[in-house]
Amino acid sequence: MVDVGCLMLATMNPELQKQHEDMVAYEMIEHLKELYQGQARQERFDISKALFQCKLAEGSPVGPHVLMMIGYIESLSKLGFPLTQELTTDVILQSLPDSYSQFFLNFNMNEIDKTLPQLLSMLRTAEGNMKKVGPKPILMVYNNKGKGKAKVQTKPKGKGRSKPGKVKAALKPKGGVAKEGNCFHCGVTGHWKWNCPIYLEEVKKAKISGTSTSGTAKE
Structure with a gap:
């Protein structure tokens, strides 16, 4: 216990050393919890909130987005709250837009088990393939019904159309008198x-x- 206490004091700054020089190791640990446990809890809350609220906008690059989420996951692990590999994978995939739906389908059907760096590499490859294919054309349908626009009357085509300068012949009654x-x-x-x-x-x-x-x- 004395050796552990000396080691802990050696790793502290001078201000903390003065506060803990008369304490044994157990007392030092309890006092440090009182000083910094509330701060660590707030930090964990802020990091987890930022992690679960991450959403990639449509058309934005996937690389920086996933790297930022991996940083949040590693920070939680350093605070003593590591997430499982399956959970971290689900959190990252849920933050992606609908354009990656085909990637989700293939990933889940094949039950792929990848580390976070490997998942990042696969997402970058999928992003490159989507850019090569390009977006699908969208057919826009406009409904002008009920807009109050008058119909334009078109001139009849064919024999019924009279040439300029000529008067149409009077219609004769059919069948005689x-x-x-x-x-x-x-x-x-x-x-x-x-x-x-x-x-x-x-x-x-x-x-x-x-x-x-x-x-x-x-x-």
Whole structure:
């Protein structure tokens, strides 16, 4: 116990030596815990918080990110709180973006057991392969329904399009004159007034006799 006490005093700075020179080894250890245990707990809290909140932004390099997380893991181990290899691997993989989803799948299916430096090397290789392939094109679909835009009427193509300077011919009725219906002059069905035989005969006789047919025309 005396040898351990002397060794501990030899490793202390002069200020701590004065505080512990009259103590045995056990008393020195308990006093040092009172002085620095609260500080170590706060340091452990800050490091673990920074470690578990690490997130790699999409497109950022993976190397510096993983190296920073390895530094946090080693700091916790020095404080007396080492993490298992499987847990550290999971923490690092969970901090990566969705673009590494294929890497996660292959890593978990093959049950790869790698150290942290080996995992870092694999992630750098995967990052290089993703840069060579490039991002997949995204199809953008725009929905203009209900925007209030009026539809533009397009001109008809083909025979129905008329050339400039020409007037379209009047559409002729199909099927000729209807056979049913009474003539307005004689009342007989099968013809109209303009081709009525009686009306045409009266017009002819009126021209010969010189009689005005204005009254007949008004009919």
